[in-house]
Amino acid sequence: MNAYIFPGQGAQFSGMGLDLYEKSAVAQELFELANNILGFNITDIMFEGSAEDLKQTKVTQPAIFLHSVILAKVLGSHFKPNMVAGHSLGEFSALVANGCMNFEDGLKLVSKRALAMQQACEMQPSTMAAVLGLDDAIVEQICADTAGIVVAANYNCPGQLVISGEIEAVDKACNALKEAGARRALVLPVGGAFHSPLMEPAREELAAAIEATTFSKPICPIYQNVTASAVTDEAAIKTNLISQLTAPVKWTQSVEQMITDGATLFTEVGPGKVLQGLVKKINRNAETASAVFETDAS
Structure with a gap:
């Protein structure tokens, strides 16, 4: 069974999407539509901008979404998912690719989402840290025992968990995690505490927009970050998508469940190969690939 997986923030690179724009009339049309919807030429930044330009919050998330979704669209009949999943932001790409949302709404x-998250970050200084080499249960317990807000945020693969919360609480937790034997506990260069209770203002703002958006029956199940299980019901998908901003990304559990449910090939759709690396760390026998567009599907 074919599982298509969609990357999240951090996968961006200068020049992303240019090959699609140059090779496909369908891609050109969608990129120009995106420029109109966003009210600025995101294509200029994607194709020619610096790494610093691409780090702007209003750019990063839409850029990765566009690269992933437009790639899926130009694959045409070659895009045949039996299941999909996306890491954090990638869940939105997955939902457009599997027909649950249209391109414009997505x-x-x-x-x-990007702007709401930025505003939440500005309301309270916060951060995230990568923890390597400890069991999830130990990380969870240390977070629970640390004063202030700090929680497990991204279950990326066994032995790699990202924590998220208030700066002081994250720093304290990192010290305790190192004492407990973590190989590394490294604060990340991010703007805020994503997938933590500190994203509640963003969740509330996004909830209204998601509720007002029409969702359709997807062509295949999506394994959502919040549940790590196959979901096809539109109402449940909406509920999980709203919860996603303040809940952890259960990527390890999602991949394990997809394999249990019959996934034999994981194809990453979008920039980079980060998710393929995580899949291999979750199950080294899993087959992975990058989605590649060769000729004009229009």
Whole structure:
């Protein structure tokens, strides 16, 4: 069974999407539509901008979404998912690719999500840290025992968990994690505490937009970050998508469940190969690939 997986923030690179724009009339049309929807030429930044330009919150999330979704669209009949999943932001890409949302609505939600997250970050200084080499249960317990807000945020693969919360609480937890034997506990260069209770203002803002968006029956199940299980019901998908901003990304559990449910090939759709690396660390026998567009599907 074919599982298509969609990357999240951090996968961006200068020049992303240019090959699609140059090779496909369908891609050109969608990129130009995106420029109109966003109210600025995101294509200029994606194709020619610096790494610093691509780090802007209003750019990063829509850029990764566009690269992933447009690649899936130009694959045409070659895009045959039996199941999909996306890491954090990638869940929105997955939902457009599997027919649950249309392109325009997906892009509008991603843009709103990026701006809402930025505002939440500005309301309270916060951060995230990568923890390597400890069991999840130990990390969870140390977070629970640490004063202030700090929680497990991204279950990326066995032995790699990202924590998220208030700066002082994350620093304290990192010290305790190192004492407990973590190989590394490294604060990440991010703008805030994503997938933690500190994203509640963003969740509330995004919830209204998601509720007002029409969702359709997907062509295949999506394994959502919040549940790590196959979901096809539109109402449940909406509920899980709203919860996603303040809940952890259960990527390890999602991949394990997809394999249990019959996934034999994981194809990453979008920039980079980060998710393929995580899949291999979760199950080294899993087959992985990058989605590649060769000729004009229009």
